[in-house]
Amino acid sequence: MRWNRFKLPALCAAAALTASLPVGSAAADPVVLPQAQDIVGVGAQTTQPVLNQFSADYNASLGSDTTSPRMYSWDATGSSPIVTKSAATTIVRPDGAGAGIKALVSNTGSTVDFVRSDRGPTAADPHGLDFVALAKDSVTWSAARNGNAPAQLTPAQLNGIYTCIINNWQQIDPSLPNATIKPYLPQVDSGTRAFFLSAIGVAAPNAACVVSGPEENQGTDPVLSDPNVVFPYSVAHYLGQTVGGHGTATDAPGNLTLRNVVINGRVLTPVTNNLMDTNFANSQFGRVVYDVFRDAEWIGTDAHATAIQNVFGPSGWICNDPTAAADLAGYGFLATPACGTATLT
Structure with missing residues (x-):
């Protein structure tokens, strides 16, 4: 190129x-x-x-x-x-x-x-x-508000979730609930899906536990309200829906909230002061x-x-x-x- x-x-x-x-x-x-x-x-x-x-x-x-x-x-x-x-x-x-x-x-x-x-x-x-x-833009993972997911995961943990090696929250932290993780991905033509999988080093998600189908950046899909869901999300689109006030009844995060990623021991937050965090945007998730x-x-x-x-x-x-x-x-x-x-x- x-x-x-x-x-x-x-x-x-x-x-x-x-x-x-x-x-x-x-x-x-x-x-x-x-x-x-x-x-x-x-x-x-x-x-x-x-x-x-x-x-x-x-x-x-x-x-x-x-x-x-x-x-x-x-x-x-x-x-x-x-x-x-x-x-x-x-x-x-x-x-x-x-x-x-x-x-x-x-x-x-x-x-x-x-x-x-x-x-x-x-x-x-x-x-x-x-x-x-x-x-x-940048892409992070999201999870249901007041659900069982932790506030942060590493790229290796996300890789394990989407390859079905990690399928219970207690594999991440024994203090988390004993519950099955439910990883979701947007529909197969989604660019957010392709980028997120590349960012976490997954060539192909494991269909044994990963479910594809929701529209990207649409937390209003009922399947995404599950307390054990994990779903990639565009940080910019989330900010547009929330801070920007451009969300609608069908274009909204629903019960999903953006979560942090830990890279080399450093916690990276997708949003700082209602703006996309530049450190996150300059990471592998940008x-x-x-x-x-x-x-x-x-x-x-x-x-x-x-x-x-x-x-x-x-x-x-x-x-x-x-x-x-x-x-x-x-x-x-x-x-x-x-x-x-x-x-x-």
Whole structure:
């Protein structure tokens, strides 16, 4: 893979400083059918709320300009199939980064322009895709409030839980309840799932005890209220739901609370003073989240490629506009100095 590096504007760093700034409410699926020239995305649930907010704020910034392409983002879940824009091919709604990338590869810009991805590129990804850095996130484990889980676990203990070597809380600490641990993972196309398993060194979870299926970052799923549950969770998404006030009846942590990770004897806390903790974000549990494009359209010189760069590029709206910086922070993310740079598969 190669990096395309650009000079980055200072404003991209402002997002880390504006978490307390209010941002407006964003719609879910587009409230109007996007036009053929518009920039339309699908994919991960983790960055879905902030991309919805970007859509509302970027489109509003165009004001009376009725000719420039708008930007829209379709949610990961909802009715399916969907028609993403005028005259587009009907597709099954992509749920997760993996499903979004499959849709990007299987269709053209007349249907899908970009994918929200909460994981980075892998060797298994098709060639010719650009993973464009958006922001910094981190992933920790969560457990039910007032349940049997401890406040902290090590990566080795999490590895043991998801490989079914550790299946009772007393294997971690004899003072904990004698109860069977119930490890859950998001559905298989989830980027949060893929990243978390990599962070704890699990190539493949053991189906003998691990249950897959809940939507990522959705603690409202009834199965996750069990006192013995363990479930990975995006720290930024959790902050957006709680501190940012963007939670809804279905997009909320429910009874889950974020837990600490002990690395080399040091307790790392995911959240400090209602912000993502930078030490945690710089650990093995920190990640960059991306938007993914076909390389031909990312590096192109036609009007559509120019419109894409105007939104997502290093000199574009997301990496430069103060409203975009406030949006990112209001949804819990940290700025990345790589904002707008691309990794080509």
